[in-house]
Amino acid sequence: MSGGGRGGPPRATPIGQGIVRLGIVLLAAFGILAAGAGYWQVARSADLVGRPDDPLLIAAARDVVRGQIRDRDGHVLATSKKDANGEPYRVYPSKAVAPLIGYASRQFGTAGLERAYDAELSGIRGPDPVDELMAKFTTDRYRPQDLKLSLSLDLQKEAVRLLGSDRGSVVMLDPRSGEVLAMASTPTYDAGAIADPATAAAAFAATAADPAKPFLDRAVQGRYVPGSVFKIVTAIAGLGSGAIGTGTRFVRQPPAEKTGLLVSGFRIKDGHHDFTGARPLAFPEAVEVSCNIYFALTGLQTGGDALSSWAAKLGFGAPIPFDVPTATSQVTNGGGSFGGGFADDVELANASYGQGETLATPLQMALVAAAVADGGTLMKPHVVTQLSGRDGATNIAPETWRQVVSPEVAGQIRDAMVLAVEGDSGKLFTPGAAVPGVVTAGKSGTAQLDGSAKPHSWFIGFAPANDPQVAIAVLVESGGSGAAKASPIAGKLMADYLDSVAK
């Protein structure tokens, strides 16, 4: 764009100059447009394609026969049938997996794994750009993939059966790989009825209106007061930071059991274990008898900053990366000025034995058990182990998430957790948790709630203690003490799993 034009008469006015500048400004403006197009079409392309409101996905819901979902043994968890018009709809053989698998419904969209893997199951997103290019020359635009899960349908069904009519959750995983073996949430619901166009509207409305909230996947979305199972987190922080050792005893502990531990004018009471007498407890005994005072003192000695940061290593304070969205577990509401987000030392002392403002998901507490079981290494939890389609299969390999504590500290906590299940006093708190013939480690919890509500019943643990193959967290909402409900469920499920592996 030259100001003089092509051989036109020379012009002395500045209009030519203004025109050239105008051209430069317009060129720059169109350059910005091109950059904007590049941003959305290349840089942000992967984020936007496959969003739940991508019409390609919604259209695919009518046209495409989605991939199947199967468990570790090949049992079908989700498949498709065609209706009278030849349009496919989803079929779910077992209700036990409903909260995790979710549903894919023409009327009501998707939930659970069906939502998280919508793009892969309906096959709109190819694994690599070359394939994507080749796909332009084929007749069918969808290449659905099947999902294989690490989940065991048998174990899952047993977990749901054991939870019975209670609201609760079971999370079992292999601590060596982070693979989820069972992830139950009760009550479950009939995903098949929501996917079937004939019954969808009524089934969805009824499930959504149910006060027991079946759509809530309690394993990853339910946040509960953890009670004494949180003591394992405090133990990891205390021993890991060196604030206490396994031989640490608190002189104030025995008298405080009679009168309550006075922290800044607030008395922490604990009447669990008069039978240990006036002798201050060491760490393993404190775990065995679940001494609140001991862990309150441990928490105070460890400090709020250290407790929060060690908990964060275990996954507290942020959503845990997983195949479906997870709720954030918390040690404290945060924002307090005391350190680590605690409001004051009273909150810290209470949080140290899992009361205070502490809330945890069952998945989070299963990871705490798994970290101890795997020698202080925390594997990234996952449930989808393989994607397979026409173009071959992609395996999702185990991945180390974090090294939380040293193997030595993990071993010390493991030994204490063995005492809590197998020890003479510990047995009283965890009846039924021990797997017959196998040394079992664990910790029960009785989470006190505000008012007169019955406490939540918790158990976390793993087995065999010397070679852990399974870690578990069991929660029963308002199930009473940890001994009453959670411990026997955990013992039975771990035994079932170890039996099935041994066969």
Place this chain on the structure above:
Amino acid sequence: MSVATALPGRLTFGPIRPRSRRRELGLLVLVAVALVVGSVSLGATRALAEGSASFAPWDPARLVVYLAALGMAHVAQVLAGRRTDQVLLPAVGLLGGLGLLLMERLPQDLAGSAFGDSLGLAGVQLVWLVIAITVIAVLSIVVRSDTWLRRYKYTWATAGIGLLLLTFVLGEEANGALLTIRLGPFSGQPTELLKVILVVFLAGYLSEFRPLLISESTRLGPLRLPPLPYLLPMIVMWALAFGIVVIQRDLGAALLFFAVFLALVYVATSRVSYVVIGLILLVLGGIAAYHLFDHVRVRVDIWLDPFADPSGDGYQVVQALIAFARGGLLGTGLGGGLPLVGGRLPIPAIHTDFPLAALGEELGLIGIMAILGVYLVIIERGLRIAAAAADDFRALLAAGLALVVGVQAFIIAAGNLKLIPLTGITLPFISYGGSSLLANAVVVGLLLALSDRGVEPPPPPSRSRGRFDRLLRRSTS
């Protein structure tokens, strides 16, 4: 002022002799090849979707009619023998053809008018495209004098304001804006024509008052201002744009008019101070409009975060971004994008406000780059014609015409890409709609006419100019 360099007295023309236009012919052949390939691709995609393999063009009849119209325009220009620009017609032809292919692959019932029901979306668009090409050819051949534009600038301005007032009073609402005037079965959007009238008026006004606007007489801090009375048009223009926002609720037209105005003032004066004042007015007006008017606030809020309400207010913008994202680098291929959900398009206004999103999905980033490139070519040709023009009026007119196309394309493309708030104006030559195609055809036709260096020379400085020269001498001495 270099007007005197034009040859005086050569007002008559010799016999019309045909003059070959090889460059235009070559480019048109390329355009035709591209469009035929696109049509075959569209046909193949459609056939595959129905389960058969075919390599026949999709709806060859319409394509043939369109290409024939382009060819006739070329032949007419050759026969007329004028030395006009040879790049503009092929560039416009490519954009129009892409628009036609897009309209062919969209559901035909989008047209939604008496004619649309019988002809379908692509049919209506084809009729308007042929009319537009005819307008381009006729204007580029017939217009040999610009006196009718130059002399009656206040008449044009009056007509423009009348047209605007007519829209204010008689306008029908479409997508929340008062844009359309309906006369029997015909309806049109006068603001499209208004932008041409605006450029004609501004070229006349600015070329006449250029010396005054350049002269300094007032200082306001660091800003050098012309005599204050000459700022009045700026204020009037600003008020007009604001009025369009308020009464007509047409943010796009207001932005387009004001931007073209500022750019032309800058070209005429080379004064950054005008641009600064104008931008300050624009920002103030924008802030005021944001706080005063719901329709402005909604647009801006959607722009800031469309994902806040992806199924409500932000729906179209989010869907457009998803369409761009689905296209990726190479696109899904013509006919391969825009998944229908229950027979409905994800973006209802795809044919008018979001054609770039559709083309971005089906032709990919590469296609978008090519389309933006073609607009740049049109701008470049326009500015080149302006730079080579024989006097200020023609230079400003050509620059203004190029600007109208370029700025309008920028505003709607940037709105589609969430770079600025979305405004409902058309993408020149591509969007569906007769008013837009006609107005842009007038722009291109005039540019072609202006590009002929053998055109009638501009008139010698008029008496009125002498009067203002005296005024200027008085005010600066």
